[in-house]
Amino acid sequence: MSCYFRQNSDTDIAIPKYVESSGVTYYTIKVRVAQVEWLVERRYKDFDELNEKLVEEIAISKKLLPPKKIVGNKNPTFLEERRQKLEKYLRELMVFFRIQLPRVLAEFLEFNKYDIIYLLQDLAKLFIESGEALLSNRKQFHFSALQVYAISERLNLPCPPENIEHRGRFDFSHVLDFCTQLEILKVTPVKDNDSFASDYNAVDVPIGSSNIIPKKLKFNLNAFRNIHTLKFYALPPENILDIGLLKPSLQKICVHNTITTSINQVLLCDNVHKENITVNSPTKADIALQGPITSSSGSCTNWPKINELNFSGNLLTQIDESVRLVPQLRTLVLEQNRLKTIRNLAELPHLQTLTLSVNLISDCINWHLELGNLITLNLAQNKLKSVKGLRKLLSLVNLDLSCNLIEDVEEVDNIACLPLLETLRLTGNPLASIVDYRSRVLARFHDRASEIVLDSEKGTHKELDTALVLSALHVSFLRKKSQQ
Numbered sequence: 001m002s003c004y005f006r007q008n009s010d011t012d013i014a015i016p017k018y019v020e021s022s023g024v025t026y027y028t029i030k031v032r033v034a035q036v037e038w039l040v041e042r043r044y045k046d047f048d049e050l051n052e053k054l055v056e057e058i059a060i061s062k063k064l065l066p067p068k069k070i071v072g073n074k075n076p077t078f079l080e081e082r083r084q085k086l087e088k089y090l091r092e093l094m095v096f097f098r099i100q101l102p103r104v105l106a107e108f109l110e111f112n113k114y115d116i117i118y119l120l121q122d123l124a125k126l127f128i129e130s131g132e133a134l135l136s137n138r139k140q141f142h143f144s145a146l147q148v149y150a151i152s153e154r155l156n157l158p159c160p161p162e163n164i165e166h167r168g169r170f171d172f173s174h175v176l177d178f179c180t181q182l183e184i185l186k187v188t189p190v191k192d193n194d195s196f197a198s199d200y201n202a203v204d205v206p207i208g209s210s211n212i213i214p215k216k217l218k219f220n221l222n223a224f225r226n227i228h229t230l231k232f233y234a235l236p237p238e239n240i241l242d243i244g245l246l247k248p249s250l251q252k253i254c255v256h257n258t259i260t261t262s263i264n265q266v267l268l269c270d271n272v273h274k275e276n277i278t279v280n281s282p283t284k285a286d287i288a289l290q291g292p293i294t295s296s297s298g299s300c301t302n303w304p305k306i307n308e309l310n311f312s313g314n315l316l317t318q319i320d321e322s323v324r325l326v327p328q329l330r331t332l333v334l335e336q337n338r339l340k341t342i343r344n345l346a347e348l349p350h351l352q353t354l355t356l357s358v359n360l361i362s363d364c365i366n367w368h369l370e371l372g373n374l375i376t377l378n379l380a381q382n383k384l385k386s387v388k389g390l391r392k393l394l395s396l397v398n399l400d401l402s403c404n405l406i407e408d409v410e411e412v413d414n415i416a417c418l419p420l421l422e423t424l425r426l427t428g429n430p431l432a433s434i435v436d437y438r439s440r441v442l443a444r445f446h447d448r449a450s451e452i453v454l455d456s457e458k459g460t461h462k463e464l465d466t467a468l469v470l471s472a473l474h475v476s477f478l479r480k481k482s483q484q
Contacts (some may be wrong), residue, residue, distance in 0.1 A: 001149055001212055002033035002115045006157065006252040008098055010034045013109070017086040018079055028085055031109055038210035040110050045200050047086060053104045060096065065089055103170075105291040114210050116124075116150040117158070121170035121451045123147060125177040126168060133452060140184030144191040145214045145235055147206055151175060152241075153221035179223040189214035203389040215239065221246060228305075247303055258335070261315045264322035267303065287423050301328055307350075312336050335378070336361070345370040357381050368392035379404065380425065388414045396421055403428030403453075423453040426434055436470075439463045443470035 004011060012032045019026050019041075028043040049064040064097055066085035069078065093105060101111060103121070112118040127134070134141060143151075144445075154172055189310065206213060220241045227246065231254040254268050308331040311325075316337040321344045323329070331353040332345075340358040345351060346369060359379040364379070367389045371377070376398040377390075383405040390396070391414040399415060405446075406429040415421060426432055428442060432455075434440065442449040442459050449459060450465045459467060 001153070002036040002111070003117065003144060003153070003157070004033055004101065005099070005117050006113050007034040011094065013087075013090045015090070017475075018083050024103065025074070025081060027089065029109065031111075033115065036114060036210060038114050038212075039111065040108075040209070040210065042108070044082065044086075046108065047089070048176055050104060050108045054093075054102065057104065060093075064092060077166065097200060098286055110208075112113070112147075112207055114212060115465060119147065120154055120172055120175055121152050123178075124170045124172060124174040128169045128174045128463065130179050131174070135178070138184060139182055140229075141178075141182055142186040142188065142191060143217075144207075145187060145189050145217050145239070147191070147250065148187055148221070149217040149219040151179065151223050155222060156354065167367050177331055180226055182224055182227055184229040184231070185224050185227045186233070187235065188233040189235060215238055217410070225249065228252065230254065231256070232266075236260075239322075245452065247301075247305075249305065251305050251377040252310070253306065254312075256310070257313040259315055260311065261313065262320050263318055264320050266294050266311075267325050277477070278380045299327075306330065309333065312355075320398065325346070342367065342370055346372075347371060352376065364389035366392075368394075381429075386414075387411055390415055391417055394419060398423045400425040401429065402426060405429065406431045407427075409434065409444070412441050412444040416448075422451065423456075424454055428453045436466060439466035440470060441465040443474060446475070 010033070014030045015027050016030055017028050018207075018458075019028060022059065023045060026043055027047075029040040029042060031038055031040065047065060048068065051060075051062065054060045055062045062447075063097070066082055066089065068144060069082075086124050090109075098106065101109075101118070103118075105123075106112055106115070106118045115301050127314045154175075189205070204215065215236050218239050218241055221230075221243070222245060226249055228249055229252040230246065230250060233239075234257045236258060237255060237260055253266060260266065303326050305328065306326040307328050309326060309329060310331075310333040313336040316334060316339055316467055318339065319334070319342055324331075325342050326346050327348065328350055329348050332348075332351060333353075333355040335355050335357040337359055339362075340361060341358060342356070349372075351371065353376040355378040356375055357378045359382055360382040362385070363380065364384065364387060368391075371393060374393055375395060377393070377396060378400040379401045381403040384401065385406060387401060387406065388411075396418050397420050399418075399421060402425040404460060406426065409431060411431070412426075414422065424441075431437065431441075437458065438454055441454060441462060442452060443466075445452050445467075449471070450464055452459070
């Protein structure tokens with residue numbers, strides 16, 4: 001990302017070509033600030049309007065801009081000559097405004113899209129005009145990676161010259177004030193197109209007409225010390241530096257549609273010893289500190305307030321031991337990953353909701369050893385044929401087994417014995433295609449059949465009557481079998 005205030009001596013501007021579209025001539029402006037480049041297309045009419053504003057506001061010479069021409073203005077020789085003169089015009093302006101660009105020129109050259117100072121001026125103007133209304137919506141805001149990076153970098157810069165012409169409307173303090181009031185922060189590669197938020201390939205796509213790549217923008221979140229929810233879409237978690245600074249306040253982390261393969265990439269994204277982490281319980285003094293505490297042995301303290309983690313749409317292949325750094329966790333969402341089993345959940349005594357839908361799980365052996373206090377379990381769209389490993393999850397109330405490979409109605413016996421179970425989803429399994437499917441499933445719950453919500457509906461009178469008969473027959477069969 002560019003910073004003209006700091007890199008004005010390494011700035012260049014050129015008009016390498018002109019193009020015609022629908023009978024209109026556009027001049028392609030190439031702006032370079034240090035390593036950052038971007039393109040802007042402008043008509044001569046735009047140049048003329050810019051010049052009039054500069055003459056009026058800054059009192060530059062009106063003669064700097066090459067004059068209009070009514071006849072022959074489509075002639076290639078004339079257009080080439082005008083291209084050269086317009087390039088000279090812009091370069092003279094950049095020399096004249098070596099330290100700070102007036103807003104009208106910054107917007108003309110789109111510095112407000114790619115430059116730290118001018119992009120933040122746009123944010124400052126937005127927040128001073130609409131900040132109160134924006135914060136009224138649950139105190140949440142959606143930033144692009146470029147905007148968060150600009151805020152992070154601006155904190156390390158000296159104050160640029162004050163823009164007197166706008167009387168404080170573009171002051172960075174308006175941005176900081178807004179950020180400190182936020183409670184929910186959402187960050188995506190770009191903001192204008194939400195489709196990027198669901199595509200982790202977006203991190204390799206340059207932003208706009210520039211050469212800025214989102215995944216190369218590393219930033220801290222120092223300006224967002226009061227957020228309790230962080231939502232991170234389609235960006236490498238390692239882009240966040242010093243995430244431990246958020247430990248005292250953060251309650252929920254959502255990381256969606258990234259190439260993350262391990263939870264420690266998030267919970268330990270600023271720790272260089274992820275592979276050799278020793279998870280220790282924190283002391284009261286540790287929790288009081290603001291920032292990650294890492295010893296020479298590579299140990300790390302807990303996140304004391306995290307109660308929800310959402311890692312949907314990533315590439316997780318396992319639940320690594322870093323999940324133990326969130327001992328107060330109540331909700332864990334891991335849908336749309338590549339998990340085949342679960343582990344490291346036994347030390348999360350408060351875990352009540354676990355979502356594992358759309359994974360590669362084919363068995364669930366002795367899961368009660370990992371999930372002793374679970375209330376809601378979602379295993380939809382996996383590869384389960386048997387659910388015997390769930391028969392001892394005695395606290396389970398809600399269970400979703402839809403779209404698996406369960407064929408035999410006898411498999412229901414493994415969950416019908418759960419005393420607190422209220423809702424069950426089995427739709428999408430081969431089992432759901434058998435005759436009297438609902439009645440046969442409800443029959444396995446015997447006296448509790450009327451209490452069960454199967455596939456989002458309670459049993460009808462007819463289904464329950466049939467289930468009662470089937471239940472009696474099943475009990476009779478079991479008694480005879482036991483007597484033999």
